[in-house]
Amino acid sequence: MGRRVHLGSDLVFGLTVLALFVATALLASALAPYDPHAFSGQSLERPSPAHPLGTNDAGQDILSELVYGARISLAVALGAAAGTVALGTLVGGVAGYLGGWLDGLLMRLVDVVLTLPRLPLLILLTAFLGSGLAQTTAVIALLFWPASARVIRAQVQSVRRRGYVRMARNFGGGPGYVLRRHILPQIGPLIVSGLVTAAGQAVAMEAGLAFLGLGDPTAKSWGLMMRFALNLPGLLLTDRWLWWLLPPGLCVTLLILALTFTGMGLENYLHPRLRRL
Amino acid sequence: MKRRILSYLLTLWIVLTVNFLLPRLLPGDPLAALLDPESSDYVFDAEVRAALEAYYGLDRPLSEQYGRYLLGALTGDLGRSIRLNQPVGELIRTHLPWTLLLTGTGLVLASLLGLWGGAEAAWRRGTWSDRALVTAGVVAGNAPVYFVGMVLLILFGVRLGWLPLAGGRTPFAHYDTLLAAVADVGKHLFLPALTLILALVGGKFLLVRSNVVSVLGEDFMLVARAKGLPTGRLKWRHALRNALLPFVAHLAAHASMAITGAVFIETLFNYPGMGRLIFEAVGARDYPVIQGVFLVVSTVVLTANMLADVLNTRLDPRLREE
Numbered sequence: 001m002g003r004r005v006h007l008g009s010d011l012v013f014g015l016t017v018l019a020l021f022v023a024t025a026l027l028a029s030a031l032a033p034y035d036p037h038a039f040s041g042q043s044l045e046r047p048s049p050a051h052p053l054g055t056n057d058a059g060q061d062i063l064s065e066l067v068y069g070a071r072i073s074l075a076v077a078l079g080a081a082a083g084t085v086a087l088g089t090l091v092g093g094v095a096g097y098l099g100g101w102l103d104g105l106l107m108r109l110v111d112v113v114l115t116l117p118r119l120p121l122l123i124l125l126t127a128f129l130g131s132g133l134a135q136t137t138a139v140i141a142l143l144f145w146p147a148s149a150r151v152i153r154a155q156v157q158s159v160r161r162r163g164y165v166r167m168a169r170n171f172g173g174g175p176g177y178v179l180r181r182h183i184l185p186q187i188g189p190l191i192v193s194g195l196v197t198a199a200g201q202a203v204a205m206e207a208g209l210a211f212l213g214l215g216d217p218t219a220k221s222w223g224l225m226m227r228f229a230l231n232l233p234g235l236l237l238t239d240r241w242l243w244w245l246l247p248p249g250l251c252v253t254l255l256i257l258a259l260t261f262t263g264m265g266l267e268n269y270l271h272p273r274l275r276r277l
Numbered sequence: 278m279k280r281r282i283l284s285y286l287l288t289l290w291i292v293l294t295v296n297f298l299l300p301r302l303l304p305g306d307p308l309a310a311l312l313d314p315e316s317s318d319y320v321f322d323a324e325v326r327a328a329l330e331a332y333y334g335l336d337r338p339l340s341e342q343y344g345r346y347l348l349g350a351l352t353g354d355l356g357r358s359i360r361l362n363q364p365v366g367e368l369i370r371t372h373l374p375w376t377l378l379l380t381g382t383g384l385v386l387a388s389l390l391g392l393w394g395g396a397e398a399a400w401r402r403g404t405w406s407d408r409a410l411v412t413a414g415v416v417a418g419n420a421p422v423y424f425v426g427m428v429l430l431i432l433f434g435v436r437l438g439w440l441p442l443a444g445g446r447t448p449f450a451h452y453d454t455l456l457a458a459v460a461d462v463g464k465h466l467f468l469p470a471l472t473l474i475l476a477l478v479g480g481k482f483l484l485v486r487s488n489v490v491s492v493l494g495e496d497f498m499l500v501a502r503a504k505g506l507p508t509g510r511l512k513w514r515h516a517l518r519n520a521l522l523p524f525v526a527h528l529a530a531h532a533s534m535a536i537t538g539a540v541f542i543e544t545l546f547n548y549p550g551m552g553r554l555i556f557e558a559v560g561a562r563d564y565p566v567i568q569g570v571f572l573v574v575s576t577v578v579l580t581a582n583m584l585a586d587v588l589n590t591r592l593d594p595r596l597r598e599e
Contacts, residue, residue, distance in 0.1 A: 112288045117578045119540050120555055120571050121295075127559040127567075128299050204421045211423050212544060212556060226427070236435040236442075245431075249424040260419045 011265025017258035021251075025070040032064035036220050040064075044240065053243040056225075057232055065220045066247050072221040073203050073255060076137050080202035081195045083141025088148025089191060095149070096156030097179065107153070110146040118143055122205065126214045133216050136209060140202050148194045152187055159186045189270035193263055200259035207252045222248035285583050292575045296568050297346050350572060356565035360558070365569035368554060373573065375445050376550035379542070380535040382466065383473030384528075390478050392524070395485025396517045402490055411483065418479025423541045426472040430545065433468060441465050443547035469546045473539065477531060484527055488520035495519075526589050532581040536574055 024031060033052075034040040038060065045055040053062040095106040125139045159165060165182050173181070209215045210223025217224070225248040235241055337345075349355060355365035398410045417425075434442045441447070445465050452458040492498065493516055501515050540552035547553070551570055558566035 108284065108287070111284060112291055115285075115288050115579055115582055116292060116295075117536060117571075117574050119536070120574050123540070123555065123559055124296075124299055124567065124571060200419065204419075208421060208423060208541060212541070213560070226423070230427070236431055241431060245427065249421075249427060253420050253424050256419055256421060257416060260415060264415070 008265050008268055010261045011269060014258045014260070014262030014265055017254060018262055021070050021074065021255050021258065024067055025074045028067050028071055032061075032067040034061040034064045036060060036064040036068045047243050053247060054240075056228060056244065062225075062244055062247070065225055066222070066251060068220055069222040069225065069248060069251065070255075072133065072219050073206060073252070076133060076140070076206040077199040077202045077255075077259070079134075079137040080140040080144070080206070081199035083137065084144045084198040084202075085148055085191055085194050087141060087145035088194065089152050089187070091145065092149035092152030092154075093156055093179070093183070093187070096153035097160060097175065097183065099157075103153075106149070110149050113143065113146045116143075119208075122209065123212070123214060126209055131209075131214055131216050133219055136206055136215060137202075140205050144198055144201060148198065151190055151194065155187050155190055156183055159183055189266075193266045193270060196259055196263040196266060200256050200263065203252065203256050203259065222252045281586055282583070285579055289576070289579055292579070293347065293350060293572070296571050296575075297343055346568075355569035355572070358558075358563055358566045360561040360563040360566070365565045368566060369551070369569055369573055372549060372551050372554045372570075375548060376536070376539055376543070376552065378462075378466065379469055379473060379548060379550060380532075380539050382470045383477055383539075384531065384535050386470070387474045387477035387481055387531075388524075388528070390474070391481025391485055392517065394478070394482045396489050396512055396520075398482070399486045399489035399493065399516070400512055402486075402493075411486070414479040414482040414486075416479070417475050418477075418483065420476075421541075422472060422476040423545055425475055426469070426542055426545045429468050429472055440468050445549045465548075469542045469548050472542050472545075473535065477535060481524070481527075481531065485517075485520055485524055488523050489516050492516050492519045522589070526585060528581075528585055532578065536578065 033050075039058060040061045041051050041055040041059050043055065043057055043059045045051050045059075047054045051061050051063065053066065056062055056065070091106050091110070095103040122139060122143055125142070126136060129135050129139060159182065165178060168178055168182060206215065207221065207223035207226075210219075210221045211227050213227055215221055215224055226245060229235055229241065229245040229248075232240075235245065353366060355369070357364055358368055361368065394410060394414075398407045401407050430442065433440050441464060446458075446461050447465075450461060452461065498511070498515060501511055506515075536552070539548075539550060540556065542548065543550045543552035544556055551574060555567060555570040555574075557563075558570065
């Protein structure tokens with residue numbers, strides 16, 4: 001008889017929307033009616049059967065841009081989240097497991113990065129290191145890891161003090177064995193929910209940077225679409241914003257919310273004891 | 278406490294140094310805009326270029342630039358903007374009040390709303406109105422601020438035409454009375470501030486709510502209820518007051534979030550504050566302005582963090598022993 005699994009409405013909503021976005025990104029070449037870079041129509045066409053969301057000022061199909069944009073958002077989210085959690089787990093794990101002066105040093109570093117004003121620094125770094133997708137991904141990971149390091153460190157510290165871990169070490173279990181066998185299973189759930197949370201922040205930041213004009217100018221991301229739309233003089237005076245500005249904005253918002261709700265749902269699911277009252 | 282202050286001073290020094298080094302890692306020097314053949318500001322003469330570099334100190338060794346920079350930062354001399362040929366200190370003086378007006382309004386109103394809503398929702402936890410508020414809080418707190426601002430701008434600024442689209446006040450306006458000036462500034466402030474409030478209130482609401490919910494289970498609440506105290510007194514004097522402490526601890530973090538939000542909001546609404554200043558400076562590679570704004574913003578955020586630390590040790594004696 002299987003255990004009844006209750007996922008909760010947060011998780012169901014989050015995962016469903018997330019799956020839709022992932023499917024769109026994977027099947028982009030089949031779903032999009034045109035190549036997003038191709039000049040497939042006249043400039044600024046209204047929605048029609050040929051161009052369901054019309055065309056932009058350069059005559060490119062907006063729906064195709066939108067579909068391919070999912071790839072960019074998800075790729076940056078995945079890369080940045082993996083980087084954030086990897087750095088956080090490494091620093092938090094080392095600090096929590098080894099302790100001592102190294103712990104003190106690493107936690108000072110965490111304090112420093114956490115107190116730095118994030119967005120101005122993000123703008124500064126992006127402006128100076130370049131605005132390719134790889135740089136954006138790296139910069140986001142570089143600024144967001146400390147929160148994850150703190151959480152991991154606390155958990156590693158508490159697991160380390162437990163009886164069975166002490167026992168394993170007293171019986172001669174090396175750090176590698178103890179980490180793999182006893183610590184990792186305990187921080188696994190934290191890594192998973194940390195990944196999802198970091199991915200949500202990365203989506204918001206990537207689109208935000210592109211919106212500010214600090215993203216990769218050749219990557220057709222949702223943030224860049226919004227930027228180009230808003231830069232068209234008089235855009236808001238016609239109803240053109242309805243099919244050019246609104247869809248990418250809604251996609252960014254929906255993807256972030258899907259990740260947020262997935263993260264919340266996972267936290268409840270993996271840590272029933274922490275469940276919010 | 279001494280260690281805390283030392284740690285903040287260390288952070289400040291790191292900020293200062295990062296701030297100095299980063300622009301110098303940039304491909305292309307700060308005068309590139311003046312020296313780019315494509316640019317309208319192009320300076321042809323090689324001698325003039327050398328003179329410009331000498332004037333801005335870029336030909337000196339890095340260590341000397343660093344020393345001059347630290348000295349300048351400590352004495353409040355932040356150099357001159359290359360793009361606008363104006364002292365950076367003066368640029369910040371004209372832009373900072375707008376940002377403070379925006380973030381101040383946003384923080385105060387979002388805090389009040391969050392406290393009130395959080396206490397009310399916690400009081401009726403589990404009901405459908407609580408669940409709706411929690412979902413709304415999560416959505417408001419996580420929706421990207423630039424998109425929320427854009428929708429508000431389109432709705433109230435363009436479609437309904439109730440409020441101005443951009444700027445901090447009407448250009449070239451001449452005010453006959455103080456009241457007219459306040460009304461004009463307020464009208465321009467409304468949409469940016471509303472956007473910021475929406476961005477901040479979600480997190481505050483969720484925080485207050487979960488704090489109040491955990492306070493509700495305490496013994497003293499049971500005693501207070503058994504004494505027959507009226508609901509209002511229970512809710513506001515007993516429950517909310519004890520949930521205030523973690524709220525204060527998070528205020529500093531929210532202060533830095535307010536500045537983050539302000540960068541997007543100021544860009545979107547063309548609001549003449551610090552966020553737009555740093556953004557335009559980055560576009561023009563205007564080193565002194567980027568450094569100056571980043572420095573001032575970092576100092577403000579660090580000071581807010583330190584103040585919250587001090588305030589918390591005052592509020593909670595248990596923290597003093599650590």
